Amino acid sequence: MRISLPTESELEKGSSLGRDAWARLRKNKLAMLSMCFIGLMLIICFIVAQLPFIDDPNEQNLENRFAPPSGDHIMGTDQLGRDLFSRILFGGQISMLVGFIATGVALLIGITYGAISGYAGGRTDAIMMRVVDTLYAIPFLVLVIVLKVVIAGPMEEQLKWMGRFANIVPLFFAIGALGWLTLARITRTQVMAIKEQEFVEAATSLGLSKMRILFRHIVPNTLGPAIVYATLTIPSFILFEASLSYLGVGIEAPNSSWGILIKEGADFLETQLYLLIIPGLFFSLTLFAFNFLGDGLRDALDVRASKD
Template sequence: MTTPPIATTAPAPGEPGTTGAASAPGRIEGRSLGRIAWTRFKRDKAAMTGGVVVILLVLLAVLAKPIEAVFGLDPNVPHSDLLDPNLGGLPLGSFGGMSLDHPLGIDPLQGRDLLARLIEGSWVSLLVAFGATVLSNTLGTVLGVVAGYYGGWVDTVISRVMDTFLAFPLLLFAISISATLQGGAFGLHGLPLHIAVLIFVIGFFNWPYMGRIVRGQTLSLREREFVFAARSLGARGPLILFKELLPNLVGPILVYSTLLIPTNILFEAALSFLGVGIQAPQASWGGMMNDAITYYQVDTSYLVIPGLAIFLTVLAFNLLGDGLRDALDPRSN
């Protein structure tokens, strides 16, 4: 008994199995890791909102001086004619003296425009926060990856240094250093000195947090196949650290940076609020809250406006950081 031959027909153009131009629309297009992460990030509406707010805040900080010049805003010009001497110097009118000329009102100390001071304080807070984040991330990344890769006594020494820094009462230490260097140091005076001191204090004493994260990731990555392959090809420690390990640590570093920036903003605001950060007459969000303490029981707007600016900034960075973590995590859906 013979089996009849099975008739085979070639698939029509456009059907599965065809090749050539006719099947081009049905091909599966390869996507890079960056494109996959961006697709995940776009699906997170909260993270997208946080990212847009962060971009607007950065633009506001960068363009603060041009905006003040275009709209004629001066954060230090007093408007004493708008203060009522019969009420202890409080602004005339309601809601802190809000008007078309002063949309957010004026402060009760000298009658300075709150909107102008809010814009002026934005670049100070973000400059300190970004500068401190860069400093702490640089130190933490370098020492963390070295400790995680080499291990042994190198890891022990660096880990004990981290523990020592983490044991410092950071707020009290920052207050003492900032208060000591208020007059002048390292050839700097005034606002440049205050900004440099804040960046150094916040960044230098916060690097162990990044160092621990990078060390933990490095301990896992150093056992991966691509590290063994690099060693087998003759690559030495420095080359493996900067060519193999660091590119794979960009994701965790980027995510933690977006979560560290708002922490640094809060730290700068706390120091300025306590009087050891940015000094008058330079506007800062923490300094504005300090100025409002005397009058918040009479009108809460003086305290709410800078507090709301800090709250929205911190919330936006946190939403952005959470979204980046979900987008860059290959195990997320």
């Protein structure tokens, strides 16, 4: 018997939970404003920075040191006569990349690790979580420095094509490779709650493989809290890179990041305040924006606020 299939026009479009959450997020003015701000920052740092009229951030001009903001250098120049505006743009690239790449790495490791731990349960879970506990106990800063050195050596050749990013990428991975611990814990707890639900029993009854049950049925239902946490992780990683750079173990000269600019600015605090204030403003506004967006996402993805 042939069954008449519904045509495209007859189908009613469904609205996924993600789409509902997006609709709720759109009503949150502060979160939307923050998202626009982050978008604007990304455009300025990555696209505007490529335009021809932007000065080379590393070009020194010792005759024009500490020039206050003017038509030539809209944000002035630093102690070596380099254009501050272009240094902020290129520094922003590094800071943003740290935030996004390290968070991406952390998400990947954290969700996979936490999901497997939570789903396996029993002894496997206990061992995997004790590993996390142990890593928690080791000072993050020390580990990142060690890991960065370990990664940077052998990877030097492979990373050459990245040009000025070559010696920065190991830092991204080092931060990400250690920042997943909390994400693993969050995901594990979520998975443990979801795996008791009846739709997982139904999937088991269909004889689906464990991998399919875990990554198709369970993990997609745990992503909400992980996404919220990840959004809040981005600024904390940016901040962490800033403190590493401040200590002199992060980004190396002549590259800049917002952390380095703030550090350099702090050296001339008493005479050239704008060298601290301007990068600090970019930095803190971006961090605020990420935090507001994270808060907005948390409200939008909140289960209690969703339909029934």
